[in-house]
Amino acid sequence: MKASPMPAADGPAAADIILQTEDIGVVYDNGTVALNGVTLDVPTGQLTALLGPSGCGKTTLLKVIAGLVEPNRGVVSVHGKPIAGPGPDRALVFQDFALLPWATVLDNVSFGLRARGVGRKERHDTARHYINEVGLSGFEAKYPHELSGGMRQRAGLARALSVQSDILMMDEPFSAVDEQMRRKLQEDLLELLRVEKKTVIFVTHSIEEAVYLADQVVILTDRPGKISTIVRPDIDREGEVDVIRRQPRYIELVDEIWGSLKLYVD
Amino acid sequence: MADAYKAPAVVSRPDWVGLATSTTAWRLYSFAIFFTIWEVASLTGFSIAFPRASEVAVALWQMVLSGEIATAYADSLPPLLVGLAITIVGGVFVGVSVGLFRGVEWFLMPLLIIFQTAPVSAIIPMLTYVYGISDTSKVVAIVILGLPLVALNSYKGIQATNKSLLEMSQSFLMSRANTILLVILPSARKMIFAGLRLGVSGAFIGIVLAELLITPTGIGDLITYNRSIARYDKMFAAIVSILVLAAVTLSAMKMIEDRLFGGDAQK
Numbered sequence: 398m399k400a401s402p403m404p405a406a407d408g409p410a411a412a413d414i415i416l417q418t419e420d421i422g423v424v425y426d427n428g429t430v431a432l433n434g435v436t437l438d439v440p441t442g443q444l445t446a447l448l449g450p451s452g453c454g455k456t457t458l459l460k461v462i463a464g465l466v467e468p469n470r471g472v473v474s475v476h477g478k479p480i481a482g483p484g485p486d487r488a489l490v491f492q493d494f495a496l497l498p499w500a501t502v503l504d505n506v507s508f509g510l511r512a513r514g515v516g517r518k519e520r521h522d523t524a525r526h527y528i529n530e531v532g533l534s535g536f537e538a539k540y541p542h543e544l545s546g547g548m549r550q551r552a553g554l555a556r557a558l559s560v561q562s563d564i565l566m567m568d569e570p571f572s573a574v575d576e577q578m579r580r581k582l583q584e585d586l587l588e589l590l591r592v593e594k595k596t597v598i599f600v601t602h603s604i605e606e607a608v609y610l611a612d613q614v615v616i617l618t619d620r621p622g623k624i625s626t627i628v629r630p631d632i633d634r635e636g637e638v639d640v641i642r643r644q645p646r647y648i649e650l651v652d653e654i655w656g657s658l659k660l661y662v663d
Numbered sequence: 664m665a666d667a668y669k670a671p672a673v674v675s676r677p678d679w680v681g682l683a684t685s686t687t688a689w690r691l692y693s694f695a696i697f698f699t700i701w702e703v704a705s706l707t708g709f710s711i712a713f714p715r716a717s718e719v720a721v722a723l724w725q726m727v728l729s730g731e732i733a734t735a736y737a738d739s740l741p742p743l744l745v746g747l748a749i750t751i752v753g754g755v756f757v758g759v760s761v762g763l764f765r766g767v768e769w770f771l772m773p774l775l776i777i778f779q780t781a782p783v784s785a786i787i788p789m790l791t792y793v794y795g796i797s798d799t800s801k802v803v804a805i806v807i808l809g810l811p812l813v814a815l816n817s818y819k820g821i822q823a824t825n826k827s828l829l830e831m832s833q834s835f836l837m838s839r840a841n842t843i844l845l846v847i848l849p850s851a852r853k854m855i856f857a858g859l860r861l862g863v864s865g866a867f868i869g870i871v872l873a874e875l876l877i878t879p880t881g882i883g884d885l886i887t888y889n890r891s892i893a894r895y896d897k898m899f900a901a902i903v904s905i906l907v908l909a910a911v912t913l914s915a916m917k918m919i920e921d922r923l924f925g926g927d928a929q930k
Contacts, residue, residue, distance in 0.1 A: 463834055464834070465830055465833060465834055485836065489831070489834045489835075491827060495825075495828055497845075497846065497849070499849050499924075500849075508831075511841075511845075512832075512835045512838070512841065513836065
């Protein structure tokens, strides 16, 4: 999907790491250990999937990276600098879309730009560009309740893109839409990322989705949440996006990951 | 990827004027049924203190012509309006502050709960000791009956803000002030308006109670006086007049609310 794909076998060089987590530990107020010593490198311009059974802490890890949850120990650094809360270098796409029900698509998409003090006309122009890019043209004046689930998530994606952060974080972005729509959204996301050079970190519980989309699949296990393995699906993504699912390597990888995960599912 | 999505059938906005007119029609209709039943029931003559609806209507009309109603409302309306203003502005302000700030919540929440649950009308006679037989007593009675309802609903509205929207706002670096303005208040507005309508009802109860119990002037005095001289038709006419005023005020508020928020019906 990128102009110069990384060689699959060896990891990326240190200079290409945009975001790092170091020994992240999160303990909830009730004493539950959500994350225990998660150390992870996120390569620039690649798609990293956080995969694991429900309750393994993958969403917590994403929220730590987003700066919404403060870890009890460990550091998250972007470009080598530790983060203190949310920042302009990261934008989040929400599982439940998190659209303002009383605001139009245009106002929802320009919300992030408004937070950054961009003037009305400019933020609407930028928002229109990304609304068009995610395929929502013509729906600018609609309210979220007038849109389907897939279209709401497109609006959520446009909002995250419009602030032009380097890192796009997605929390189970396609879990609230039906299977056909999910496939369409996945394909559209890959197409979109060919235009928008972004580093993407996304949370999923779908092995197929992780292998299909990601350059790096981080498999987390629960009790307590830690990284079990990291798989780099060496899949050729240069051609048509719908061909990927038919590659033997794709099918093999899905089986392999299921083999390692099913020990933890009961 | 755009062409995969066709516009869904246009979701037409409700015709607000038409809707308001039709609900008004329904209201008038229910009034008509109510007064018919009243008229028929009173024909049985089971109590001399229960005049016929038509007698009450005639009495009301005569009281309007003689200026009795105008004189009474000249006494009742000024404290009612002042009390309403304090109830509305103060109630929203208190409720929103309690909802937004921990410290204010800790300090004011117990008071609000006490005022909401206690039989406040029982303490209204005691207001005389502090404020005497005055308009101030009336205003205070209105405020203690109305303001806690407005404040508690505003507070609940603020508290009910979707957590995901708050995280969204935070993650897009929206300032706290703008989050309140653009996320929290719009999200709470329906609860706030529901509270305003309850508070206005409370305010009407407050003015009548104050005039019945402590300050025999205005519309409350009109009720008490006519009861004492057994002019039950005039007594009921006075009661009906305040009921109509309250109903008209609440309908007007509902219309303002629909006008303000009509365009974005939520799921």
